[in-house]
Amino acid sequence: MIELRGVEKSFQNQRVLNDITLQIKTGSIYGLLGSNGAGKTTLLKVMAGILKQEEGSVQVNEAPVFENPEVKNKMVFIPDRLYFFPHYTIEQMSKFYQNIYSGWDQPRFEELKNIFGLDIKKKVSQFSKGMQRQVAFWLALSAMPDILVLDEPFDGLDPVVRKKVKNLLIRDVAERQMTIVISSHNLREVEDICDYVGIIHNGDILLEKDLDDLKADIHKVQAAFRNHVPAKLKQELTLLHEEKRGSVRLWIVRGKEEVITEKVGAYNPVVFDLLPLTLEEIFIYEMGGVGYNVENILV
Numbered sequence: 193m194i195e196l197r198g199v200e201k202s203f204q205n206q207r208v209l210n211d212i213t214l215q216i217k218t219g220s221i222y223g224l225l226g227s228n229g230a231g232k233t234t235l236l237k238v239m240a241g242i243l244k245q246e247e248g249s250v251q252v253n254e255a256p257v258f259e260n261p262e263v264k265n266k267m268v269f270i271p272d273r274l275y276f277f278p279h280y281t282i283e284q285m286s287k288f289y290q291n292i293y294s295g296w297d298q299p300r301f302e303e304l305k306n307i308f309g310l311d312i313k314k315k316v317s318q319f320s321k322g323m324q325r326q327v328a329f330w331l332a333l334s335a336m337p338d339i340l341v342l343d344e345p346f347d348g349l350d351p352v353v354r355k356k357v358k359n360l361l362i363r364d365v366a367e368r369q370m371t372i373v374i375s376s377h378n379l380r381e382v383e384d385i386c387d388y389v390g391i392i393h394n395g396d397i398l399l400e401k402d403l404d405d406l407k408a409d410i411h412k413v414q415a416a417f418r419n420h421v422p423a424k425l426k427q428e429l430t431l432l433h434e435e436k437r438g439s440v441r442l443w444i445v446r447g448k449e450e451v452i453t454e455k456v457g458a459y460n461p462v463v464f465d466l467l468p469l470t471l472e473e474i475f476i477y478e479m480g481g482v483g484y485n486v487e488n489i490l491v
Contacts, residue, residue, distance in 0.1 A: 193218050194239060194339065194371065198248035201234055208234045210395040212248070216388070218338075219369035221361070223386035223403075225379060225475065231395040232375040233272065233343055239373065240269040240341045252339065265294055266338040270328045270345055276316040282327055283312040286334065293335035301334040307356060322348035329357050333364065340364075342374045346381050358385055383471040391475060403471070410474050413443040415456055416463035428455050432477040444469075444477045 194216040201209040208231050216222045226232050237243040238250055241257035241264055250257045257263050276285060290296040305312065308326050310319070316327050325348050332340060340361070346354050362385060364370040376382050382389075383403075390400040410432070415421075416439045426434075429452065433444035440463060445452055449466060456464055469477075 193253060194373070195251045195254075196239065196248065199235075199238060199245045199250060200247040201238055201243065201245050208395050209238065209245070212395075212397055214390060214397060214400060216371060216373060218371050219365060220388055221365060221372045221374065221386045223382040223389040224373060224375040224392060225377065225382070225389060226392040227377055230377075230392045232377075232392055235392065236269070236341050236343050236373065236375050240264075240267060242269065265292075267341065268293075268332040268335055268337040268339075269341040270325075270332055270343065272343040272347065274324050274328050276324070276327070278317055279315060281313055281315050282310060282330070285316060285327070285331060286312070289331050289335055293337070295336040297334055297336050300336065301330070304330045304334060304360075307360070308353075320348075322350060322353065325349055326353060326357075329360070333360060336368070337370065338368075339371045339373070342372065344376055345374060346376075361385065379472040379475060380470070389471070399475075406471075406474055407469070408448070410444065410446050410469060410477065411449060411452055412467040412469050412473070413445050413452065413456065414440055414463060414465040414467060415443065415461045416440045417459065417461050422459045425455065425459050444473075 196215075197213050199209055199212040200207065212235060224232050224235065234243065238245050239257070241250070241260065244258045252263050252267070255263050257267075277288070280288070286301055290298070308330050310323060310326060310330075316324055319327065325345075329345075346357070349357065361370075361372060365372060374382050374386065386403055388400070388402050389406065391398050421441055429443065430446040431443055432446055435442040453464075453466065
């Protein structure tokens with residue numbers, strides 16, 4: 193388990209993280225969402241022990257992370273801006289990782305060689321951006337970490353490779369109970385693999401929820417009535433958003449599906465549909481519901 197309590201971090205007297213407290217369970221995939229400049233990368237670096245917080249504590253399985261080689265031996269961080277030794281080939285980088293991480297699995301490295309299909313004798317610097325990111329995943333997964341921290345991990349990957357990488361991540365979570373923390377401002381990228389999500393804005397955690405619970409608590413409703421929309425019904429529903437499209441009303445409603453269905457059905461609508469929401473739509477309306485300027489929170 194990763195546990196942060198009261199974490200604060202500043203740069204040049206500017207507060208970047210404000211009293212961050214969160215827990216990430218072992219074997220889960222946690223999506224850290226927010227806009228550019230919200231504090232995601234700083235939080236990940238503090239979580240991975242690259243940066244030291246000024247206040248609070250950061251622990252993995254009740255052990256501090258910063259300057260703790262034992263904890264870091266089982267943790268890999270893939271940054272947004274990748275770095276490899278300039279003249280190293282993939283094979284040389286693999287030797288370096290093998291010396292750093294005690295859990296290095298050479299048969300796994302050979303297995304992933306067949307999946308990624310890259311020339312291990314070639315210098316990493318000679319690969320494209322997307323190929324370099326494949327190398328980063330190849331090396332990270334061969335190290336068999338307990339915790340994998342990813343900052344904008346799918347940037348530059350084509351759709352086919354992106355799917356391969358996601359499948360590999362899900363496999364390690366299922367088979368080894370690996371914990372993954374993914375930072376992204378693109379909700380569509382992480383929706384299909386995360387089971388828990390949190391959103392950060394201006395250094396504050398605004399919302400944390402299990403993804404299934406989140407989707408179960410907010411719905412898109414299309415409804416039309418013979419004469420007019422019953423005013424009492426709108427009072428009974430927890431409306432986050434309303435649009436009028438001809439005679440049809442589109443509502444974003446917080447609440448359980450069966451409760452919404454019962455309340456709307458009691459007024460005999462001519463049209464009534466419950467439609468699925470994307471993760472992006474859910475966060476837009478959740479944040480709008482608590483008064484934040486959503487356009488500045490999510491991209």
